[in-house]
Amino acid sequence: MGRLFALNAATLALLLPLEFLKYFSSAGNTPAFADTNTIGAWFENLFFVQTWFLGHGPSWNTVAWSISAEWAAYILYPALFYILVRCPAIVLVGAAVAGLAWLESTSPSGTLRLTDHGAVLRCLCSFVLGMLTEHASHSPPVRRAVPWLGSGIVIFLAALAALAVIAFGEADWMAVPLFCAVVFGLSVAGPVPTAVMSWRPVHRLGVWSFALYMTHFIVLRTYKVVAFWVFGLWPSPPALVIVSLCGTFALCIAVAWAANRWIERPGYRAMRQLAERIRRSGPPSDPKPVTTPA
Incomplete structure (x- = not known):
């Protein structure tokens, strides 16, 4: 959280004047300080509690919803540790799948979308499945049963399919087994995937991943406000769209x-x-007794 808190505070400090700019310039296609982008939600985002059970949900720096859910999961995990280490794996898998199915059944959209309610429970269920997958990757019988899963092609296809499900699928729960396949594949990765992940540009992107994740929304939102302010609409010619997207991607990396x-x-x-x-400070020491005359 030490790395993320500074990034989160900085992004929120930039988004607040951007919302005021939107308010005074009437730029953008939604009103300023409307819906979930309220002052109260801003403070919820500051302390990463926006997706907790009483929060407004994803707002302001929308992508930070997952950090909020993960923080809640990290706090709850020690309380659940005693149960998790004593439950059979099949029971944990069943509980996690049942939790995801219940979230989908109660979702307002009828699907398990990334920004729907229940982010904390979703994170806990996914966290359990991820831990079990990583634990299974250390089992020699499992590694022998699926030796092909550690190949670069399989990892790439599983990651691509998971992203496609999220972008174009009807429900994100379909991506859960694909993410598990990616986790397992990376855990038993062969020399080619290991070399790719160790390649310096990929490694640097990993180092910048938190910063890229937390700031790209601001870059895109600024581009959106400026585009509406300057042009009055999104750039429509295909060549201009491609150039603007490439420039925005390069700007995201630089930021x-x-x-x-x-x-x-x-x-x-x-x-x-x-x-x-x-x-180091520790608890305060007891004051020395003061002697008083009898």
Whole structure:
């Protein structure tokens, strides 16, 4: 959380004046400070509680909804640890699948969408499935049964299929087994996938991944506001669309690099230093007794 809190605070600090710009310029296709982008939701986002049970849900920096759900899962996980380590794997798989099925049945859209309600429970169910998949990857019988799953082609196709389901599918639950296949494949990856993941550009993108994830929404939203402000509509000629998308992608990478260097890493160091000071301070010592005359 040390890395993410600084990034989150910085993105929210930038989104607030952008919302005021939208308010005073009437740019954009939705009213400013409307729907979930309220001041109360801004503070919920600041402390990563927007997707908790009393929160407004995804708002402001929309992509941070998953960080909020993961934080709740990390807090709840120690309370569930005693149960998780004593349950048979088949029971945990059944409970996780049942939880996802229940979320889909109660979803307002009728499907298990990424930004629907129940993000915390969804995260817990997915977390359990991911842990079981990673644990199974260390089992020699399982590794012998599916040796082909660690090939680069299978990992690439599984990841591509999962993204396609999310982008074009009717329900995101169909992507869950595909994500499990990706986790398993990376755990038993052969020399080719290992070499690709160790390639310096891929490694650098991994280092910048938090910054890229937390800032790309601002870049895209700024582009959206500016496009409506300047042109009054989205760029429509295909050539202009391609050029603008390439430029926006390059800008996302540049902003992620800058955010990692000047926000994420300094923020992480500051949080570590604060935690170390708190750890060293310890509980206050008892005051010495004061002697009084009899």
